[in-house]
Amino acid sequence: MSERFTRAARQAVLEAVKAAGQLTGADKAGHGLVRPEHLLLGVAAARQEVGARVLAGFGLDEAAVRRAITRRDPRTVLSAAEMAALRAVGIDADEVFRRIEEAFGDTAWFLADAPEEPVRRLFGRRGGRFGTEARRVLEQSLRQALALKHRHIGTEHILLGLLALPQPPLPDLLARHGVTYEQVRQRVLAALRPAA
Amino acid sequence: MEPDQTLTAAADPADPETGLRAVAALRKLVDQLEALQVRNARQRGWSWQAIADALGVTRQAVHQKHAHRLGG
Numbered sequence: 001m002s003e004r005f006t007r008a009a010r011q012a013v014l015e016a017v018k019a020a021g022q023l024t025g026a027d028k029a030g031h032g033l034v035r036p037e038h039l040l041l042g043v044a045a046a047r048q049e050v051g052a053r054v055l056a057g058f059g060l061d062e063a064a065v066r067r068a069i070t071r072r073d074p075r076t077v078l079s080a081a082e083m084a085a086l087r088a089v090g091i092d093a094d095e096v097f098r099r100i101e102e103a104f105g106d107t108a109w110f111l112a113d114a115p116e117e118p119v120r121r122l123f124g125r126r127g128g129r130f131g132t133e134a135r136r137v138l139e140q141s142l143r144q145a146l147a148l149k150h151r152h153i154g155t156e157h158i159l160l161g162l163l164a165l166p167q168p169p170l171p172d173l174l175a176r177h178g179v180t181y182e183q184v185r186q187r188v189l190a191a192l193r194p195a196a
Numbered sequence: 197m198e199p200d201q202t203l204t205a206a207a208d209p210a211d212p213e214t215g216l217r218a219v220a221a222l223r224k225l226v227d228q229l230e231a232l233q234v235r236n237a238r239q240r241g242w243s244w245q246a247i248a249d250a251l252g253v254t255r256q257a258v259h260q261k262h263a264h265r266l267g268g
Contacts, residue, residue: 077228082221088208089218093225100232119264 051155
């Protein structure tokens with residue numbers, strides 16, 4: 001699949017690998033585990049590309065994305081709706097998070113990757129370790145490209161893939177900026193339309 | 197509309213939607229807590245057997261689930 005990625009899309013993925021290493025703590029080989037939010041950062045970092053331009057239109061430039069995903073919000077683990085459901089049955093997840101952060105620091109959750117998650121290396125020697133969710137986003141980006149009858153996977157398809165498979169913390173983050181799949185799709189198509 | 201529905205649903209613990217979502221969320225939280233605690237135990241030099249005993253599972257189960265992530 002990776003051979004279908006444009007140079008810029010590949011660069012965005014490598015940027016995600018780098019961000020994962022910086023933000024989540026590296027393993028013995030110096031790699032972090034790539035999650036969907038790192039892919040979003042990678043897309044935003046490829047500034048000249050359609051994906052980043054569309055994101056910037058929602059007020060989400062690289063710096064904004066980095067800020068939003070750097071502070072490990074408990075909501076990276078659970079969405080606002082999941083927290084509310086827990087509260088309804090008497091579990092204060094906020095308190096759990098507070099104590100964990102007190103004991104282990106606020107990077108604790110970064111270090112606790114989903115345990116059952118089979119990790120796979122992608123994108124060759126310079127690539128990194130990808131969790132299931134990030135891998136599914138990449139597969140989804142291929143599907144998004146095919147659906148649009150595009151031969152290559154660009155950063156815009158990764159962005160659409162991220163929106164098609166929203167995983168915490170992205171739904172809350174994207175909703176705050178009013179980013180929806182439909183809107184992004186329209187703006188991507190508009191951006192790709194050859195100027196008349 | 198939708199956020200309102202979520203909040204209304206969340207307020208009623210007898211609503212199956214809320215209850216089931218809470219169970220799913222709890223499971224997710226447990227997975228994360230387990231990953232975190234196992235990691236911490238390993239960093240403090242706990243053996244896989246000791247971790248398995250504390251979790252009440254077999255050494256093999258805990259190793260299979262976490263070793264790939266933590267190494268060893």
